[in-house]
Amino acid sequence: MAMxxxxxxxxxxxxxxxxxxxxxxxRKENQRWAEEQRMRDMAEQREPSLGEGAWEALAQLQLEERRVRDRQQRDKEHVRYVEAxxxxxxEKVKFSNIDLPPLCSCGSDFWxxxxxTCANNCVFYKNHKAYSQALHSVISSHAHAATGPLQRSAALGARAGKRL
Incomplete structure (x- = not known):
């Protein structure tokens, strides 16, 4: 009986x-359900209503996409300009048989x-604009150096209608 x-x-x-x-x-299940319900309510409040807010967000997104496309186009044009x-x-160096010094210390010669391909601490690293300015400077200085003082004065005289 005791057993x-x-x-x-x-x-x-x-x-x-x-x-x-x-x-x-x-109790735990009720707490979990209440938390999920609270999160759903907060998510619904965060969603912009289909009105002015949604149109503004869409316009902002389109503007950002256009900016990205424009930036990519500019970068592509810079690369093409540098290559040209x-x-x-x-061509000019080959034609004139000139030996040009390197523009930076990243390479052994000018080309x-x-x-x-420059090192990340180089002035020209991913900076096509600075590189194109340097190339343009070399081209313009080469153009002035190629025409000697006599040739320049002859060119000036030819413009004035005089002969040397």
């Missing part, structure tokens, strides 16, 4: 334990310096 009472008490303790566990689970200047320089 049966003990077994009944044990079963009663197990039921109470199971009830407490179930109660804790229900390099080709023009090669090794390039914005895409």
């Amino acid at each position: 049966e009472r003990e077994r009944v008490r044990e079963q009663q303790r197990q039921r109470e334990r199971q009830q407490r566990v179930a109660q804790i689970k229900r 200047l390099r080709a023009q320089m090669r 090794d310096s390039h914005p895409d």
Whole structure:
């Protein structure tokens, strides 16, 4: 009889334990559900209504995309311009048989310096504008050096209609 009472008490303790566990689970589930509901409500409040806010966001996005496209186009044009200047320089140097010094310390000769291949601490590294200005400067100085003082004065005299 004592064993049966003990077994009944044990079963009663197990039921109470199971009830407490179930109660804790229900409480946690309710808390989780309330938190999810609160998050859903906050997400709905954050979403712009289909009105003025949505149109402004769309316009801002389109403006940003246009800016990115314009920037890419400018970069592409700079690269093409630099390549054209390099080709023009090669032609002039080849024609005149001139030995040009390197533009920067990244390369062993003039043609090794390039914005895409220079070291990251170089002035021309990813700076096509500065590189094209340097090339343009070399071209213009080469053009002035190629025409000597006699040739320049002859050219000035020819403009004035005089002969030397």
